[in-house]
Amino acid sequence: MSRFPSRCPGVLGGLGLGLGLGLALALVGPVSAAPQATQGSPAKVPDSASGLFVSPFGEPFRSSHGLADWFAGADGDHNGILTLKEFTADGLRFLTVLDTDKDGRVDGFENSTYENEVAPEILPQSAVFRPGREDSDGAGTPAPRARGLEGASTFGLLDEPQPVRGADLNYDGKITAAEQAKAAERRFGFLDPEATGELVLPALQSRMTARQAPPTSFGRFFRRRPD
Numbered sequence: 001m002s003r004f005p006s007r008c009p010g011v012l013g014g015l016g017l018g019l020g021l022g023l024a025l026a027l028v029g030p031v032s033a034a035p036q037a038t039q040g041s042p043a044k045v046p047d048s049a050s051g052l053f054v055s056p057f058g059e060p061f062r063s064s065h066g067l068a069d070w071f072a073g074a075d076g077d078h079n080g081i082l083t084l085k086e087f088t089a090d091g092l093r094f095l096t097v098l099d100t101d102k103d104g105r106v107d108g109f110e111n112s113t114y115e116n117e118v119a120p121e122i123l124p125q126s127a128v129f130r131p132g133r134e135d136s137d138g139a140g141t142p143a144p145r146a147r148g149l150e151g152a153s154t155f156g157l158l159d160e161p162q163p164v165r166g167a168d169l170n171y172d173g174k175i176t177a178a179e180q181a182k183a184a185e186r187r188f189g190f191l192d193p194e195a196t197g198e199l200v201l202p203a204l205q206s207r208m209t210a211r212q213a214p215p216t217s218f219g220r221f222f223r224r225r226p227d
C-alpha cells in the first residue's frame with residue numbers, strides 16, 4: 001500500500017491564503033516503517049465518506065476506509081489498540097516522510113510541498129471547498145463549511161485545518177521531532193478524553209461518523225466539538 005499520495009497539480013499556487021506559512025520539523029531517531037494491517041483487524045467498513053481520511057498528523061489516506069487503514073498502520077503490534085507510544089511513532093514516521101532533504105526538520109518549502117502535492121485537498125481552493133458547495137454537495141450532504149469544518153478537519157478526527165503546521169508549537173516555522181511528539185501527546189488526549197491510554201478503531205469510527213453527520217438546524221453554529 002502506497003502511503004504517499006500522487007502529485008495533484010490542479011491546486012498549485014494560492015499558498016498565500018494562510019496555509020502558505022512555513023513550517024519545519026526536525027526528527028530524531030529512526031521510526032520503524034508502518035506495519036501492515038494483519039490479524040485482529042476489524043472488518044473494513046466505510047469510515048471516510050469523502051473517500052479521503054487525513055490522519056491526526058496530516059497524512060492522507062485515499063480510501064473509503066482510510067481511517068481503518070491509518071489505524072492498522074499505526075498499531076505497531078497489531079493488537080487492535082493504539083497506544084500513545086504507537087501514535088507518537090506514527091507522527092514521527094510521517095515527519096520523516098515530509099522531511100525530504102533529511103535535515104531533521106520540516107521547513108517552509110517542505111510544508112508547501114505537503115500542502116500542494118501531498119494533501120492538496122485541504123487547501124481552501126480545493127474542489128471540496130469551492131464556492132457553490134457551501135450548502136450542499138448536491139446529494140443532500142451538507143458541504144464541509146456548512147458543518148463548520150475547514151481544511152484537514154473536514155477529513156479527520158480533530159479540528160486542525162493544517163495538522164503539519166499545527167505541530168509547530170513555538171511558531172518558528174520549523175517542526176522538530178520534539179514538537180511532533182508534543183503534538184502527538186496533545187492530540188492523543190483529544191482522542192482519549194477518558195484518559196484510558198488506549199485508542200480503539202470502533203470508537204474512532206464513531207467519532208468520525210459524528211463529525212461527518214449533517215448538522216442540526218443549529219449545527220452550523222453549535223456543532224459539538226469533542227476536542
Ligand SMILES: [Ca+2]
Pocket residue numbers: 075076077078079080081082083086
Ligand atoms: Ca497496539
Ligand SMILES: [Ca+2]
Pocket residue numbers: 025098099100101102103104105106107110
Ligand atoms: Ca527538511
